[in-house]
Amino acid sequence: MMGTISETVKSGGGETIGIIPKALLAREVGREDLPELRIVRSMHERKAMMVELSDGFIALPGGFGTFEEFCEIVTWAQLGLHSKPVGLLNVESYFDPLIEQFDRAVREDFAFAENRELILHETNPDRLLDLMERYQSPDVEQWIDPDEA
Numbered sequence: 001m002m003g004t005i006s007e008t009v010k011s012g013g014g015e016t017i018g019i020i021p022k023a024l025l026a027r028e029v030g031r032e033d034l035p036e037l038r039i040v041r042s043m044h045e046r047k048a049m050m051v052e053l054s055d056g057f058i059a060l061p062g063g064f065g066t067f068e069e070f071c072e073i074v075t076w077a078q079l080g081l082h083s084k085p086v087g088l089l090n091v092e093s094y095f096d097p098l099i100e101q102f103d104r105a106v107r108e109d110f111a112f113a114e115n116r117e118l119i120l121h122e123t124n125p126d127r128l129l130d131l132m133e134r135y136q137s138p139d140v141e142q143w144i145d146p147d148e149a
Contacts, residue, residue: 001060006034017053019046047072056085056132061094078115083137087120087128095121114138 006016018037025039040046047069050057059070074086088095099121105111117138122128 001062005060019049019053021046051076051082051084054084056087056135058087058089058128058132059095060089061091067098074115074118077118077137078140079143080140083140085120085132085135085137086118087122087132089125089128090121090123093123 006018009016016034018034020037020039021043022039022041038049040049051073057070057073059066070086070088073082076082077084077086088099090096090099099119102111102116102119106113106116120128120131120135122131
């Protein structure tokens with residue numbers, strides 16, 4: 001899926017940067033057609049570099065890695081480590097159970113409502129991009145220094 005997205009972005013005049021841990025590069029085929037491929041030591045370093053280089057984050061339907069990366073990037077926003085929009089593209093209602101779990105966490109006082117508002121979601125990609133473009137980050141106190149994260 002990431003290859004298809006990369007090709008679509010490129011055909012629309014956009015730019016992509018690949019970031020992959022060295023250990024995964026040995027097991028996976030790296031994208032040869034990327035203008036830039038950054039090789040890092042760890043998944044944590046990969047995510048930190050993604051935060052540094054990105055204007056926002058959109059999760060598409062995926063597996064455990066997608067869930068983990070999405071929840072970590074939301075947590076980083078909650079901790080004030082970034083103020084960028086974070087969205088779920090809810091294709092064919094794939095993320096409905098996850099969105100409901102986030103809402104349940106607020107209802108049962110495991111999460112704050114203002115932190116739940118950090119998560120944008122839409123079924124239509126154009127509407128999600130519009131939400132992200134209009135996103136105004138709430139004032140979130142930075143709980144920890146980024147170097148401590």
